[in-house]
Amino acid sequence: MALVLLSLLLLLSLLPLSLLLLLYLIVRPKPVKIPIKNRHVFITGGSSGIGLALAHRAAQEGARVSILARSLQKLEEAKQSIHLATGIEVATFSADVRDFDAVKKAVDKAGPVDVLVVNQGVFVAQELENQELDEIKFMIDVNLIGSFNMIKAALPQMKKRPNGGPASIALMSSQAGQVGIYGYTAYSASKFALRGLAEALQQEVIGDDIHVTLIFPPDTETPGLEEDDANLIAENKRKPQLTSIIAGSSGVMKAEEVAKKTLNGIKSGSFIIPCNFEGLLLSLATCGLSPQRSVLMAFVEVVTAGLLRLAGLCFQWNWYGSIQSWHAQKKSKLSTK
Numbered sequence: 477m478a479l480v481l482l483s484l485l486l487l488l489s490l491l492p493l494s495l496l497l498l499l500y501l502i503v504r505p506k507p508v509k510i511p512i513k514n515r516h517v518f519i520t521g522g523s524s525g526i527g528l529a530l531a532h533r534a535a536q537e538g539a540r541v542s543i544l545a546r547s548l549q550k551l552e553e554a555k556q557s558i559h560l561a562t563g564i565e566v567a568t569f570s571a572d573v574r575d576f577d578a579v580k581k582a583v584d585k586a587g588p589v590d591v592l593v594v595n596q597g598v599f600v601a602q603e604l605e606n607q608e609l610d611e612i613k614f615m616i617d618v619n620l621i622g623s624f625n626m627i628k629a630a631l632p633q634m635k636k637r638p639n640g641g642p643a644s645i646a647l648m649s650s651q652a653g654q655v656g657i658y659g660y661t662a663y664s665a666s667k668f669a670l671r672g673l674a675e676a677l678q679q680e681v682i683g684d685d686i687h688v689t690l691i692f693p694p695d696t697e698t699p700g701l702e703e704d705d706a707n708l709i710a711e712n713k714r715k716p717q718l719t720s721i722i723a724g725s726s727g728v729m730k731a732e733e734v735a736k737k738t739l740n741g742i743k744s745g746s747f748i749i750p751c752n753f754e755g756l757l758l759s760l761a762t763c764g765l766s767p768q769r770s771v772l773m774a775f776v777e778v779v780t781a782g783l784l785r786l787a788g789l790c791f792q793w794n795w796y797g798s799i800q801s802w803h804a805q806k807k808s809k810l811s812t813k
């Protein structure tokens with residue numbers, strides 16, 4: 477009896493072990509570590525929110541940091557706050573990512589980049605029907621075309637980086653770039669697009685020892701979310717109620733926490749960086765055909781695939797329920813008027 481049990485146990489443990497072994501043999505690209513200390517980290521949108529928190533952290537860890545954004549005043553304030561906190565001088569570049577020539581000039585002046593963090597982004601939540609085309613184009617231009625401009629401008633120099641060592645291109649997406657959310661037609665489109673860009677680009681630059689990373693933060697407490705700007709009203713003040721309800725499925729994070737996850741993820745060469753627990757579930761549920769360097773994560777992806785699809789369907793059930801009751805509420809309000 478004991479012998480039968482023992483051999484059954486052995487057989488049962490053999491299955492996961494052989495899966496692990498198989499994954500160990502096949503995961504590509506292979507794991508990589510990307511050092512930060514004494515390397516040039518270039519962060520777009522580094523004057524505010526997540527980008528600023530990231531600049532602080534990279535400076536603290538001994539990187540040479542450059543930040544790029546439009547407003548000279550915000551850049552100067554960021555430079556001073558980083559200097560005050562770390563004693564380190566960051567280089568600042570004022571340019572609009574939508575202007576390739578301006579971006580090229582900035583990158584050439586900054587010198588070869590080891591870690592490029594393409595983080596700039598704008599967000600205005602609105603139903604497609606109520607959103608002006610100008611605003612839609614604005615999000616696509618800054619979030620997507622701006623990212624192309626940045627990478628095109630930096631890549632030639634990155635390839636020729638003099639001090640060698642693995643390099644990184646990290647793109648700031650959003651959980652709204654993993655699943656479509658009510659009110660985010662344009663924003664989600666701009667962020668989903670970064671995934672296609674990243675997956676294809678990774679294949680193109682792996683030969684140059686450049687490693688691509690995608691970050692997927694949930695709602696994060698930043699000026700972009702909470703404070704008005706010269707060009708934009710803060711997202712929280714004008715987002716449709718349903719956007720808040722559905723996005724509320726994931727928690728809210730602080731910019732510093734997102735920056736910490738981001739830098740650690742870049743250093744460990746992760747292709748995908750989730751930022752909170754819901755984000756981890758979301759990343760597992762939407763792993764698709766993305767590269768995965770971690771044998772352990774690949775194992776979890778394979779084993780949980782079916783169950784996570786079921787969890788995803790439960791979320792959709794919940795969201796469509798909210799949408800339905802919202803419409804019902806609106807109707808009854810109209811009829812009582």
Ligand SMILES: NC(=O)C1=CN([C@@H]2O[C@H](COP(=O)(O)OP(=O)(O)OC[C@H]3O[C@@H](n4cnc5c(N)ncnc54)[C@H](OP(=O)(O)O)[C@@H]3O)[C@@H](O)[C@H]2O)C=CC1
Nearest residue numbers: 521523524525526545546547572573597650695696698700
């Ligand atoms: N906050 C959130 O809830 C979440 C944010 N994200 C993403 O994280 C990234 C950063 O967001 P967050 O920190 O909230 O944003 P903020 O609005 O706080 O900061 C945005 C930064 O990008 C710069 N920027 C904006 N437009 C341009 C442009 N055309 N050219 C150059 N720089 C520009 C801004 O400077 P300036 O205006 O001076 O140009 C600023 O430095 C974005 O890509 C966003 O989509 C993802 C998930 C959640």
Ligand SMILES: CCCCCCCCCCCCCCCC(=O)[C@@H](N)CO
Nearest residue numbers: 599650651652694695723726757787788
């Ligand atoms: C198995 C499946 C698990 C599913 C969990 C699902 C959670 C989805 C929540 C989506 C939140 C979107 C936040 C967008 C933040 C953002 O980018 C804006 N603030 C603009 O910056």
